Amino acid sequence: MSENVGRWLRDEIENSILSNEFSPGERLDETVLATRFGVSRTPVREALMQLDAIGLIEIRPRRGAVVIDPGPHRVYEMFEVMAELEGLAGSLAARRLDKTSREAITATHGRCEQSAAAGDSDAYYYDNEEFHKAIYAAGRSDFLEQQCLQLHRRLRPYRRLQLRVRNRLSTSFLEHCAIVDAIFAGDGDEARRLLRGHVGIQGERFSDLVASMAAR
Amino acid sequence: MSENVGRWLRDEIENSILSNEFSPGERLDETVLATRFGVSRTPVREALMQLDAIGLIEIRPRRGAVVIDPGPHRVYEMFEVMAELEGLAGSLAARRLDKTSREAITATHGRCEQSAAAGDSDAYYYDNEEFHKAIYAAGRSDFLEQQCLQLHRRLRPYRRLQLRVRNRLSTSFLEHCAIVDAIFAGDGDEARRLLRGHVGIQGERFSDLVASMAAR
DNA sequence: AATGCTATTCTTGTATACACGATTGTTGAC
DNA sequence: GTCAACAATCGTGTATACAAGAATAGCATT
Numbered sequence A, B: 001m002s003e004n005v006g007r008w009l010r011d012e013i014e015n016s017i018l019s020n021e022f023s024p025g026e027r028l029d030e031t032v033l034a035t036r037f038g039v040s041r042t043p044v045r046e047a048l049m050q051l052d053a054i055g056l057i058e059i060r061p062r063r064g065a066v067v068i069d070p071g072p073h074r075v076y077e078m079f080e081v082m083a084e085l086e087g088l089a090g091s092l093a094a095r096r097l098d099k100t101s102r103e104a105i106t107a108t109h110g111r112c113e114q115s116a117a118a119g120d121s122d123a124y125y126y127d128n129e130e131f132h133k134a135i136y137a138a139g140r141s142d143f144l145e146q147q148c149l150q151l152h153r154r155l156r157p158y159r160r161l162q163l164r165v166r167n168r169l170s171t172s173f174l175e176h177c178a179i180v181d182a183i184f185a186g187d188g189d190e191a192r193r194l195l196r197g198h199v200g201i202q203g204e205r206f207s208d209l210v211a212s213m214a215a216r
Numbered sequence C: 001a002a003t004g005c006t007a008t009t010c011t012t013g014t015a016t017a018c019a020c021g022a023t024t025g026t027t028g029a030c
Numbered sequence D: 001g002t003c004a005a006c007a008a009t010c011g012t013g014t015a016t017a018c019a020a021g022a023a024t025a026g027c028a029t030t
Helices: A005-018 A032-037 A040-055 A071-096 A099-118 A123-139 A143-162 A169-185 A190-201 A204-214 B005-018 B030-037 B043-053 B069-097 B099-118 B119-139 B140-161 B166-182 B188-199 B204-214
Strands: A057-060 A064-067 B057-060 B064-067
Touching: A005 A032, A005 A143, A032 A040, A032 A190, A040 A064, A040 B043, A057 B188, A064 A071, A071 A099, A071 A123, A071 A169, A071 A190, A071 B069, A071 B140, A099 A123, A099 A169, A123 A143, A123 A169, A143 A169, A143 A204, A143 B069, A169 A190, A169 B005, A190 B005, A204 B099, B005 B030, B005 B043, B005 B140, B043 B057, B043 B064, B043 B140, B069 B099, B069 B119, B069 B140, B069 B204, B099 B119, B099 B140, B099 B166, B119 B140, B140 B166, B140 B204, B166 B188
Parallel strands: none
Antiparallel strands: A057 A064, B057 B064
16 A cells, blocks of 8 residues: 555556446545545545546536546547657657667567467567557656656556457567667657557557447 | 635646746645635645646655656656647648638737737737647647647746747747648648647757746 | 426535644753 | 754644535425
């Protein structure tokens, strides 16, 4: 548990939302949450205020908090922005790559290769996250890294669904290879272009997303 | 005043921070704020939690809240991300431009022209904001627009300082012209490139920024 | 039977009280 | 004279109490 209950509750409720334990549109009753977690309403309210500020829930004055339902279109928009940010991170990584970052990327890339070869989509899901985080870090921009991590976290559930799509695992890894090549070659523009394509959702992948979201 | 005190306080304190009434690094005492605004500590705490979630202040457990000092380097990183997001907005605007957005851009661009011609940097500061907001809206991505507005708001104080730099007003307007041309021509890539250059801080403009920040 | 009004209940919003950890100032020892 | 330890004080963290608005159910009226 974190050092104060409010923060702990924020993480706890955030996880519950991101893992779909609280469904979009669901009402979050302060008293219910308080008794459920065995605390008073005060830290619950503080947690909810923070989640509202982040944009995960909406607090309608005097009418309680509900989990925001982004909807397919909004999720698409979020991937669009994510693609742009990752593109920037990639281009910065290509320009600023140092030994530590290079090793981190190589290591996580290697783990992705193993999971992909094994066809283990759960393992790949995790390794893929680490790979992308390594790129954020390699960009050497704290603010950008922070923004990327936040959006990445928020898109996590949808990303997971997407990996279930046929062949996505192997194509994803092939894209990773090209991205690594571009970054290691110091080609920022190419890294940016590839990452935009890798993260963004174009063409049929949008219908895949919609279908997987509807399936929940 | 907003419908509930917490939200009102959040806006109030946020404005105070962004207008430099609360300096970076300054301690925000809950009791002091409560008495100052004539309310109890409860809504003050809720406001602070939200500002912490947004990233404007940092709440160190049991040690109170302090206004975050981004420092020149972090501000540079923020402008870098802003440039990327505006670039995306511009490219989307070029592709999706409709009559309403076109008129909004034309109108705000016209107002910028007048302020620039008059050499009125305060008026230009305001008109420039509206011009950029018109581009965000033209992109037709609610999420992107939201992100742009949030970051724009956070960078507002630094943007203002920058306009004071010699000749910045006229060069800024010339850049606007090229951006408008690209968007109206439907050239998304060019709009993106120009906006990245317009918003980002390269070369000597970084030292201008540092100097203006130090001057406060 | 359906609809509108009113009263009750339930939930949120704010204030206050209390407890615990951090900070600071003072005193004593080396 | 400086440093350390302890005590007092101050501020944060959580709980609870109270007030006010929103939802709901029941009753009356058409």
